[in-house]
Amino acid sequence: MIGDYNKELIAQQEYRDLILADKVLRKHCHVPEVYPSVSSKRILTTKFVPGLPIDSAIHYSQDIRNAIARTVLIVTIRELFEWRFIQSDPNYANFLYDHPSLTINMIDFGAARKYDKSFVDGYMRLVWAAANKDKGTILEVSKTLGFLTGDETQEFTDVHVNAGLIVGEPFLYPGSFDFGNSKLTHRLSSYGSTFVKYRLTPPPTEAYSLHRKLGGAFLLCIKLKANIPCRDILEKTFMAYKFD
Numbered sequence: 001m002i003g004d005y006n007k008e009l010i011a012q013q014e015y016r017d018l019i020l021a022d023k024v025l026r027k028h029c030h031v032p033e034v035y036p037s038v039s040s041k042r043i044l045t046t047k048f049v050p051g052l053p054i055d056s057a058i059h060y061s062q063d064i065r066n067a068i069a070r071t072v073l074i075v076t077i078r079e080l081f082e083w084r085f086i087q088s089d090p091n092y093a094n095f096l097y098d099h100p101s102l103t104i105n106m107i108d109f110g111a112a113r114k115y116d117k118s119f120v121d122g123y124m125r126l127v128w129a130a131a132n133k134d135k136g137t138i139l140e141v142s143k144t145l146g147f148l149t150g151d152e153t154q155e156f157t158d159v160h161v162n163a164g165l166i167v168g169e170p171f172l173y174p175g176s177f178d179f180g181n182s183k184l185t186h187r188l189s190s191y192g193s194t195f196v197k198y199r200l201t202p203p204p205t206e207a208y209s210l211h212r213k214l215g216g217a218f219l220l221c222i223k224l225k226a227n228i229p230c231r232d233i234l235e236k237t238f239m240a241y242k243f244d
Contacts, residue, residue, distance in 0.1 A: 008044050009034055011112035018083055019106075025078070028071045029104045049105035051096025055223050060099070062227070068097060069179070069226030071104060074233055076217040080210060081124050081237050084115045088209040090216025119145070119206050121243050127214075128238050130168025131231065138164045146204040156198035159191045170218070170230040180225030184218060 016031035032047040039045045057068050072095065079086040087094065089111040096105040122145045129137035138161050142148045148160065166187050170177040203211075221228070 006041070008110045008112075009036065009039065011109040012044075012046070014085065015087065015106070015109055015112065018078075018085070022078065025071070025075060028067075028102065029075065029106060031106050046107070049096060049098070049107065050100075051098035051103075051105045053092040054095040054097045054104065054220065055092040057097045057099075058224055062225075064099075064102075065224040066226050066228045067102075068104065069221040069224050070228045070230075070233075072220055073217050073228070073230060076213060077233050077237050080127075080213065081120060081241060084117060084120050085112065086115075086209065086213050087112050088213060090213055090219075092220065095220075113209065115206055115210070117244060119204070123207075123210060124238065124241055124243075126164070127168065127171075127234070130164040131171035131234055133165060133168065133172065135161050135165075145207070146201065147207070149200050152200055153198050156194060156200075159194045159198075163188055163191050167214070167218075170221075171234045172231065174229065174231050176227045176229050178227045179218070179221040180227065182222070184222065 012031060012034050016033070019025050019029050019031050030049065032049045035045045035047070054068065054072070057065055060068075087106065087109055089108065091108075094106065094108045096107065097103075098105055122141055126138065126141045126145065128134075129141060139148070139157065142160065142164075143150050148157070152160070166184060169182065169184070170179070
């Protein structure tokens with residue numbers, strides 16, 4: 001693995017420690033050890049881990065696919081709101097599913113990054129508002145974070161809120177959410193032309209990778225046709241969250 005060795009070494013070791021410290025995730029996820037003695041400034045040497053890109057698990061049973069999808073969603077929520085440290089490239093090849101051990105092996109931390117708590121505080125409020133169909137808070141927090149200026153057209157504002165509500169759907173109810181039949185991506189993409197035409201300000205820089213991370217988890221759940229409960233994952237994190 002060739003790249004910024006020092007940065008990736010630190011990131012992979014830190015992420016490995018976070019997984020090992022989590023009594024739930026360490027049963028199902030693994031980050032391979034790094035071998036500094038046989039690495040260099042441009043080459044990072046890690047332990048070999050088995051597995052296939054995680055989207056290939058589509059061939060397994062519904063129960064297996066559900067377990068994989070729920071684990072990835074738990075990891076994503078931990079990254080976004082508890083660790084504030086994410087593997088920002090949600091490429092399926094960075095998550096290797098090893099069926100014999102029922103383990104998700106996580107590799108390639110060259111794009112890992114951290115986020116200021118002040119922004120994550122707002123992002124937590126935004127996602128929680130979307131999960132509860134709280135349109136007023138979505139608008140308020142969107143302005144605070146810089147997604148909106150307050151001078152947008154009503155059409156754009158409505159689309160922005162509606163897109164947020166779609167993202168919040170998996171977390172809306174305690175029961176299982178059927179990603180395979182949700183058409184989340186199709187409904188979100190239908191707003192694309194309105195966003196391009198009427199947007200007055202680009203989203204805050206931090207939002208791109210956070211959106212991509214959460215979106216990547218959803219896309220995997222859709223790919224695996226997962227039917228899983230999601231609200232409890234976000235709700236537990238929100239109830240324990242300490243806002244500044």
